[in-house]
Amino acid sequence: MPERRFDASGFRSARVARGMTQAQVAAALGIKDPSVVSRYESGDASPPPEKLPRLAALVGERVDDLFPRPGLPTLADLRCDAGMAQKDTAAVTQTSSCSPVRAAEGGRRKLAPQYTAPLAEAYGVSVEELLAAEKRSFDEDAPAVPRPPKVEQPSGPHTIAKKIAVLLEGAARQERPTDAELADLGNARLGRKILNGPLVTSLRLGRAAHTTPEVLEALAAALDVPAMFFETGDAEVAAVVASLRSARIGLTAMAARGAEGEPQNAELMRWVADMFGGRPQSGSTSPPQTRS
Template identity: 40%
Template structure:
């Protein structure tokens, strides 16, 4: 099946709309056929694909509008879109034979790298586009896009993410994490078992919950992993704190300082949270100075 769709009736209507005779269309540069051949096209005979660009130019119509493509181009499609018959590609690649191009178009043997550059220039495409078209000639589909994993939301997810990304050479034990948090707090506020509970999402002991509420455990964890304590807070809690802080800073005329501090926090906040903070800052600034 041809890669471009062809409709003889559309060709006829377009030619007549341009007040062009069949003979005149046939004489157009690059078309080069007699009147009877044009008549056959308008009756439904498909033209040689490499003539389609010249026909579109003669009718002053975009190629993709007059002959829409059915799918992405392979090597033969790129050649035809550039208006070259296969036999003419020998000169394009600087050889006596067009067989290297024919083999590549049929999925028999890939192009010599030197030919890739020459053909890309002749076809008016990038080398990347030519190589992608060659892959399609060989039946190779592009690799599917890999979507980014969802951002960690819960405390357990955030701890797991940091353990996987911050310590790729060897993860610290729960005991090591607990010791670091206690050292930062200057008092025992968490045990290895409690670290495991936080890491796995199971309810921690009451004293750890109290430490979390006071912020001392989160501050110790943030110090150990090298991130801002804001990283461990929920979006709702962080948003509430941001609103309160911006309200205060706006009264002092320093809301911009808070925005810069939030963006520069080590470890980085979730992009969605940063966007929300930026919106809150902008809203606060607008309220403080409606002219801004």
């Protein structure tokens, strides 16, 4: 089954229209040499297929529109659409290597039953869709699996993906942590390895709508919010938590800067810590008096 086609001229046109430079694209992909992106656009090289969803998102396009795939997806297609390299699947299957996925994608050995559900979740598809894609990897006929109609959700950050977006939207793009950095931060704050980059990507993009409480706790730690932010189904509660976090970040920055030409405001910093759950501080929780 042919994989997605990288449209070099289409990507370049979309990048220019978006106002992005080749260097910015390279930085977003973690590529040190911007000339690599130039080679993509000239047709001298093609990006790895798992990079295509990220490239499309960078220029504000749907991957199906910018880089269409002829026919129905195989296992390799599902993995690439999730932005994952083969080596990333070892963490999903909890095996020492990616050999189970590599063998299935190559049409040599089908996946063991215990791998199908975790891979389907990581790829953002149903188990039925994964098994149909596996058949195609073995050159077996498998029709498209119909997806249930989307149910309209109430407004507010009610899904994991939208909650992550709310917490990240205030930062400039170049200042936002990567998914791998968020995973490392959450693991470090909880003192155990729970997250990995592909899992955070899957949650951030909405490909995995549900996960374990332990993962949510680590994600909350990485993003500096209480775990209940991700656990609650109340959109209003989630919105309030996000607003308080934004206020805390703003006040902390103001206190660290101080007034124009003045040193940082230690009193304001203590008050912010008291009000927003920092280290215990003595004294009143009333706002400090501003200096005239």
